[in-house]
Amino acid sequence: MPRPLIIVESPTKARTIEKFLGRRYTVAASMGHVRDLPKSQLGVDVDKGFEPKYITIRGKGEILKDLRKATSKAAKVLLATDPDREGEAISWHLAYALGVDDRSACRVEFHEITKDAVNAALKHPRTIDQHLVDSQQARRVLDRLVGYNLSPLLWKKVRPGLSAGRVQSAALRMVVDREEAIVGFVPKEYWSITAHLATPGRGEFQARFYGEQNEKAELNTSLDVERIIAGLEGAEFTVTSVKKRERKRSPAPPFVTSTLQQEASRKLNFGVRRTMRIAQQLYEGIDIGPGGQVGLITYIRTDSTRISDLARDEARKFITEKYGKEYVETEIREEERKPGQQGAHEAIRPTSVFREPDSVREYVTPDQLKLYRLVWERHVASNMAPALYEGVTVEVAAGRYSFRASGSTLKFAGFIMIYVESRDEETKEEIELTLPEMESGALLALQRLEPKQHFTQPSPGFTEAMLVKSLEEKGIGRPSTYAPIVETLLARGYVTKVERRIIPTELGKVVTLILREYFPNVVSVEFTAQMEQRLDDVESGRLEWRDVLDEFYSSFAEMLHAAEERIGGFEIQDDPTDVPCEKCGRMMVKKHGRYGEFLACPGFPECRNTKPIVQQLDVACPQCDGALVVRKTKKGRTFYGCSNYPACTFVTWDKPVARACPDCSAFLVEKKNRGKIVLKCSRKDCEYVEELEPRGETEE
Numbered sequence: 001m002p003r004p005l006i007i008v009e010s011p012t013k014a015r016t017i018e019k020f021l022g023r024r025y026t027v028a029a030s031m032g033h034v035r036d037l038p039k040s041q042l043g044v045d046v047d048k049g050f051e052p053k054y055i056t057i058r059g060k061g062e063i064l065k066d067l068r069k070a071t072s073k074a075a076k077v078l079l080a081t082d083p084d085r086e087g088e089a090i091s092w093h094l095a096y097a098l099g100v101d102d103r104s105a106c107r108v109e110f111h112e113i114t115k116d117a118v119n120a121a122l123k124h125p126r127t128i129d130q131h132l133v134d135s136q137q138a139r140r141v142l143d144r145l146v147g148y149n150l151s152p153l154l155w156k157k158v159r160p161g162l163s164a165g166r167v168q169s170a171a172l173r174m175v176v177d178r179e180e181a182i183v184g185f186v187p188k189e190y191w192s193i194t195a196h197l198a199t200p201g202r203g204e205f206q207a208r209f210y211g212e213q214n215e216k217a218e219l220n221t222s223l224d225v226e227r228i229i230a231g232l233e234g235a236e237f238t239v240t241s242v243k244k245r246e247r248k249r250s251p252a253p254p255f256v257t258s259t260l261q262q263e264a265s266r267k268l269n270f271g272v273r274r275t276m277r278i279a280q281q282l283y284e285g286i287d288i289g290p291g292g293q294v295g296l297i298t299y300i301r302t303d304s305t306r307i308s309d310l311a312r313d314e315a316r317k318f319i320t321e322k323y324g325k326e327y328v329e330t331e332i333r334e335e336e337r338k339p340g341q342q343g344a345h346e347a348i349r350p351t352s353v354f355r356e357p358d359s360v361r362e363y364v365t366p367d368q369l370k371l372y373r374l375v376w377e378r379h380v381a382s383n384m385a386p387a388l389y390e391g392v393t394v395e396v397a398a399g400r401y402s403f404r405a406s407g408s409t410l411k412f413a414g415f416i417m418i419y420v421e422s423r424d425e426e427t428k429e430e431i432e433l434t435l436p437e438m439e440s441g442a443l444l445a446l447q448r449l450e451p452k453q454h455f456t457q458p459s460p461g462f463t464e465a466m467l468v469k470s471l472e473e474k475g476i477g478r479p480s481t482y483a484p485i486v487e488t489l490l491a492r493g494y495v496t497k498v499e500r501r502i503i504p505t506e507l508g509k510v511v512t513l514i515l516r517e518y519f520p521n522v523v524s525v526e527f528t529a530q531m532e533q534r535l536d537d538v539e540s541g542r543l544e545w546r547d548v549l550d551e552f553y554s555s556f557a558e559m560l561h562a563a564e565e566r567i568g569g570f571e572i573q574d575d576p577t578d579v580p581c582e583k584c585g586r587m588m589v590k591k592h593g594r595y596g597e598f599l600a601c602p603g604f605p606e607c608r609n610t611k612p613i614v615q616q617l618d619v620a621c622p623q624c625d626g627a628l629v630v631r632k633t634k635k636g637r638t639f640y641g642c643s644n645y646p647a648c649t650f651v652t653w654d655k656p657v658a659r660a661c662p663d664c665s666a667f668l669v670e671k672k673n674r675g676k677i678v679l680k681c682s683r684k685d686c687e688y689v690e691e692l693e694p695r696g697e698t699e700e
Contacts, residue, residue: 005074006108006122007067007094009081013113016285016293017080020115028070030081034060035093037140042148044141050549052141054093064097071098076106078125083109083345084301085539086480089136092128102128112351113285113295135539138548142166142531145553146522149560150515157567158510167477168488169515170528174470175462175495176504176512185458191219192454193228195403196447197237197396203436204447207396207403214402225451228401235399237444243393247408248386251329251415253305254347254379257479258472260300263378265465266422268370269500269637272464272483276300278371279348288355288363295351296360297375301479302345303472307379311349315383318353327414329385349379377419384415392435396444407433461501475529496597499638506575518563521555574602583609616643619656622667622682624648628656652682663688 003026008014011029018027035054037043045051056064071077077100079091088107095102105125110118143166150164193209209228211217219225255263260279264270270278279300287293307315316328350372357373364372389408396403438444462470468482477485486502489495494508504512512523521527531552537543574589581588581601588599590613601607615630617640626644631651633639640656642648654669661668661681668679668690681688 002073002075004076004078005070006078006080008110009087009090010280010284012281013110013284016113016295017110017118019293020118026070026074028067030067030090030094031060031063033057033090033093034064034097037144042144044144046145046553049546050141050145050553052137056097067094068098071100078108078122079106079128080108080110080121082301083111083299084480085132085136085139085478088129088132089140092130092133095128102130110299111346112298113283114351115294117351131539131541134545135535138538138545139535141549142535142552145549145556149556150519150522153560153563153567154511154514157514159507162507162511163488163492164511164515164522165488166522166531167481167528168485168492169512169523170476170525171467171471171485172489172494172504172508173512173516173523174474174476174525175467175489175502176509178459178462179504179509182458182461187455187457189220190454190456191222191225192452193219193225194450194452195237195396195398196450197444198447199436199438199442199444202438205394205405205407205433205435207394207405210395210402210404212402213400222451222453229449229451232398232401232449235401237396237398237403237446239394239438239440239442239444240397240402241393241395241440242438243395245391246411247389247391249389249414249416250386251381251384251419252378252421254307254349254382255375256303256305256347257301258303258468258482260348260375261468261482262465263374263422264371265463265468267374270367270371272468272486274367275371276483278367282368282372282375286360286364286368288360291355296355296364296372298346298349298351300348302348303479304345305347306345307347307349307382311346311353311379312383315353315380319380319384323384323417326412327384327417329383347379348375350376353380378421381415381419384418385412387414387416388412394435394438398446405433405435407435409434461503463500464502467502474525475532476525478532514567518567519556519559521559574600581607581609583607614643617656617658619658619667621648621650623650654680654682656682661686661688 003024006014006017006021006025006027007030008017008027009030009032011031014027014029018025021027034057036057037052038055041053043053043055045053077098079094079100081087081090081094091107092102094100095106100106105127107128108121108125110121146166146169147163150169151162154162154164195207195209196204197207198204209217209219219228252259261272261275264275265272268275279297282296283298283300285293285295288296312332319328353376355376357369357376360372361369388411390411391408392406394405396405460466464486467486471477471482471485489502489508490497493505494511495502495504497503515523534543534548538545538548574591577588577590577599579588579599580586581603584601584603584607586601586603586607588609588611589602590597591600591610597613599611599613601609617628617630619628620626621628621642621644624642624644624647626642626648628640628650629643631639631641639651639653641651652669654671657668657670657679659668659679660666661683664681664683664686666681666683666686668688669682671678671680679690
């Protein structure tokens with residue numbers, strides 16, 4: 001008897017589903033897209049309503065031949081590509097290539113690859129959603145119109161091999177704008193005065209200068225500080241009020257694509273590409289021994305924090321059994337819907353909360369375990385009760401001046417027993433201090449006054465996590481595009497990564513300069529976000545996709561024509577160095593490649609000598625007479641090694657500093673601890689830790 005044929009993209013997903021269904025179905029993989037616009041030409045007929053010219057992707061002919069053969073023998077065909085806009089388009093192309101009627105109930109969606117979910121989805125096939133397809137077509141054609149018209153212009157005016165894109169160029173502008181703001185930032189001086197105070201028999205605490213005569217005052221110069229300290233001479237420090245209040249801290253919602261990428265970057269040091277590759281493996285299926293092959297997490301490209309009632313009930317049952325009923329969240333938190341959000345999707349969560357990370361440890365790779373644990377903990381914590389704190393604010397009077405101290409005590413741990421969301425460097429860290437008990441009217445003993453000078457700091461350069469967060473906040477791109485945006489900017493040499501910071505190269509700055517002047521809409525963050533919204537309107541059926549393209553292209557064509565006539569030639573000069581080429585004697589120049597900057601001989605092609613750029617630290621190697629230098633692994637991770645390698649093989653992942661540990665004389669290294677930089681002894685058996693001075697406040 002002929003069996004139904006299910007077509008998915010991935011062989012791994014096909015194998016997982018086949019094990020669930022046994023011999024009732026045949027499952028095959030398309031290996032992703034099978035049709036696309038041709039690479040050798042524009043492939044869009046602008047004069048015929050932006051009609052796209054699709055061709056079979058090179059190398060997919062044999063796959064389609066096998067799929068057609070399987071289709072001819074099948075009782076029916078079910079297209080089960082990913083449940084998003086791109087997956088819908090792949091199903092539409094497959095239907096066309098295989099002769100399947102796209103108006104028939106041929107489309108199924110698997111939001112998680114588990115036996116129950118797959119069987120439930122097979123009971124509810126539907127027709128292909130043409131609005132979703134049209135939205136993806138509009139995006140594909142729009143990106144082709146921008147890329148295939150702007151890229152040749154950049155080749156001609158700047159350098160061969162360059163590219164521009166509707167979304168990548170807006171993202172590049174964000175990076176360039178941030179770098180310009182950092183370079184042009186003018187620090188502002190400010191001061192603080194901390195009073196170290198003692199309560200009668202109850203311990204010491206610190207209070208910070210607040211103001212004069214109960215009005216907040218700024219300390220902008222050392223003269224302000226000297227005046228305050230002189231005015232405090234002989235003053236009594238008295239507690240004027242002690243205010244206590246209960247404060248709740250709610251857990252973060254379960255992961256969406258962007259927050260998973262951000263948290264994996266901050267907690268696991270995973271790049272966005274690495275995160276999505278591992279997440280895809282966890283979604284498609286892992287063989288967990290007696291449990292068989294099963295998807296461990298739900299679909300990974302989503303912008304919805306919603307979870308199903310079944311998943312919520314399961315999480316609450318697990319929390320009750322594991323931690324007690326008091327740790328279960330009693331209120332269902334409403335999801336905050338954003339414009340264009342795909343509400344049909346769930347958040348990223350484990351397919352079973354009872355499948356704890358340690359239970360699959362022996363079946364997964366270390367990276368898979370780290371990411372699965374992150375998803376599992378976030379999901380469990382999001383269904384737990386808030387943490388409760390008792391907050392205390394103490395006001396202290398000293399003559400006509402006032403000081404304040406704030407602290408809190410944890411009363412009920414709630415969700416933080418499981419998981420606490422990390423924070424990037426643009427978010428101020430909350431510091432939970434415990435203050436001694438005191439009453440209003442109590443006299444305090446002044447131990448010392450500590451004045452300190454500070455300077456405001458610019459917003460830090462983007463990390464991958466911070467860039468993804470900004471892209472999401474500004475409405476640029478969608479869950480499936482965040483990783484490709486970052487990859488493209490790095491691959492084109494428009495940005496580079498320096499100690500996890502994304503820095504624009506000279507090439508990236510020149511490209512942005514040209515596009516900003518001659519194609520303001522292409523690199524406009526606001527315009528790009530508006531276009532994303534219009535594509536969402538196509539998806540919902542409110543707009544016709546060809547109308548959106550026509551509206552964009554009419555003004556774009558005019559800008560393109562003007563730019564062709566007005567843009568002069570740009571020449572990007574390589575940065576000279578004082579390093580001689582050992583083969584021909586010329587002074588080498590800095591160039592940028594896929595893996596960052598390197599030194600090259602300017603005599604190319606006669607002399608092809610290249611060498612890596614070695615950044616030397618002012619730190620001696622602890623094992624020989626060499627110096628420590630910055631090195632990178634093949635995957636771009638920074639480490640520190642001896643300049644005498646291979647004679648000396650000393651390496652460390654932590655950044656060394658030119659100071660010895662006061663306890664054991666070993667070298668100190670920089671470490672991150674709760675968002676702060678601390679110095680720790682490099683010896684594991686030495687517990688010396690020293691907090692570094694704060695680097696000032698961020699001025700937005």
